[in-house]
Amino acid sequence: MARVSMTVNGEQVSGEIEGRTLLVDFLRGTLGLTGTHVGCDTSQCGACLVHVEDAPVKACSMFAAEAEGLRVTTIEGVAGADGTLSPVQKAFQDYHGLQCGFCTPGMVMAATSLLEENPKPTEAEVRQYLEGNLCRCTGYHNIVRAVMAASGQDVGTVAAD
Amino acid sequence: MYEFEFARPTTLAEAKAALAEEDAQALAGGQTLIPSLKARLAMPSTLVSLSGIPEIKGVCIDDEGRVCIGGGTTHATVAREAAAHYPALASLAGRIGDPAVRSRGTIGGSLANNDPSACYPPAALGSGALIITDSREIAADDFFAGMFETALEEGEIITEVRFPVPERARYEKFAQPASRFPLVAVFAAKYADGARVAVTGASEEGVFRWTAAEEALSSDWSVEAVEELKAEADGMIGDIHASPEYRAHLIGVMTRRAVAATL
Known part of the structure; x- marks a missing residue:
């Protein structure tokens, strides 16, 4: 066992880990931040996507020890302290960008990364950026609409043909 | 995953020392190795992370x-x-x-x-x-x-x-949609002293140079120069995603697309 320290959602945290402890297990098991989901556990589905130093990372494919000293943001750190939803979260609600909700934490984190890199993406860019995040309910159209809406763009043309 | 010790060196010298241990294994970004460890396809005694150097x-x-x-x-x-x-x-x-x-x-x-x-x-x-x-x-x-x-x-x-930076170059990938790995992809580059064409995803021997295309493109960097050229299906990978013949066909298509994109 070894000790790891990092900043999660703005708070300094630390805990005991094994060498093989994944970041997602540290977040969920040690810190109790169960908003980050484990879907496939093989880095295919993106349900565990978090931000490490502002970059999107699949938390099932990074060891907790590698996050030593780094800044991590999970879905729990996205809304305001008073519970105000972020623009991406609000758009997912407004445009029905989820059904069962299992993939949603990863989708919101990925979409947030996209809009930080590219504030006005095209529909094709949204679809391409989200290709590492799988959703088995929505058929993606409403997710794409939500991301376009969160970027302040017209959603009327999404999936129009 | 099997248990292992985790080392996170901050210098190359420390990493070399850690890797000298028996059954130590280097960990780069882990996007292949971590899934392999989960599947118990590897059993290192120590995993030496290179991400902190x-x-x-x-x-x-x-x-x-x-x-x-x-x-x-x-x-x-x-x-x-x-x-x-x-x-x-x-x-x-x-x-x-x-x-x-x-x-x-x-x-x-x-x-x-x-x-x-x-x-x-x-x-x-x-x-x-x-x-x-x-x-x-x-x-x-x-x-x-x-x-x-x-x-x-x-x-x-x-x-x-x-x-070395070429005069023109392009990478054209025919992605396997589930894995997002190339089914076949071609990197074509035009240097002052000739063309280079490298192919991935196709051969049972791994990445290789398509020398026939290099010769044709070295004298004439154009789509026409490789229009009639066909890669051999012999030695190409055949699996549920594509036959050797289909992969050989894609080598020609990807090469022509790569050259066309540079013109």
């Missing part, structure tokens, strides 16, 4: 105008920082896997693993890159030694890769 990260230009990329540099960084210097290479890096994979995966890890369908091996081979390790320099032509095999010795670390 600043001296093997970054993109720069050397005195000869080559683009030099540290072995521990992520695909996302190459996509961003090499764009102005070697656009075809940056574009390739920006299309590997998905955004989260690009945040972690590194050029050194990709080259050392030499997956027969990886994107970086054709870039290195198609650019005639120089692969620098902690102990020597290896030309890309001497580096790749068949599926998942390279010239690297046990515990040898890729510290840097130097790419």
Whole structure:
């Protein structure tokens, strides 16, 4: 066992880990931040996507020890302290960008990364950026609409043909 | 995963020392190795993470105008920082896997693993890159030694890769939609002294140079020059995704698309 320290959602945290402890297990098991989901556990589905130093990372494919000293943001750190939803979260609600909700934490984190890199993406860019995040309910159209809406763009043309 | 010790050196010298232990294994970005460990396909005694070593990260230009990329540099960084210097290479890096994979995966890890369908091996081979390790320099032509095999010795670390910048180049990928790996992809580059064409995803021997296309394109860099050229299906991979004949066909298509994109 070894000790790891990092900043999660703005708070300094630390805990005991094994060498093989994944970041997602540290977040969920040690810190109790169960908003980050484990879907496939093989880095295919993106349900565990978090931000490490502002970059999107699949938390099932990074060891907790590698996050030593780094800044991590999970879905729990996205809304305001008073519970105000972020623009991406609000758009997912407004445009029905989820059904069962299992993939949603990863989708919101990925979409947030996209809009930080590219504030006005095209529909094709949204679809391409989200290709590492799988959703088995929505058929993606409403997710794409939500991301376009969160970027302040017209959603009327999404999936129009 | 089996249990292992985790080492996180901050210098190359410390990493070398840690890798000298019996059954120690280097960990680059982990986007292949971590799933392999979960499947219990590997059982290292110590995993030596290379992600905390600043001296093997970054993109720069050397005195000869080559683009030099540290072995521990992520695909996302190459996509961003090499764009102005070697656009075809940056574009390739920006299309590997998905955004989260690009945040972690590194050029050194990709080259050392030499997956027969990886994107970086054709870039290195198609650019005639120089692969620098902690102990020597290896030309890309001497580096790749068949599926998942390279010239690297046990515990040898890729510290840097130097790419001569071509006059024109392009990487064209026919992606396998489920895995996002290339089903077949071609890196074609036009240098002053001739053309280089490297193919990934197709051969049972891993990445290779398509010399017939190189000869044709060296005398005439045009789509017409390779219009009639056909790759041999012999020795190509056949699986549920594509037959050897289909992969051979795609080599021609991807090569023509790559050349067309540079014109």
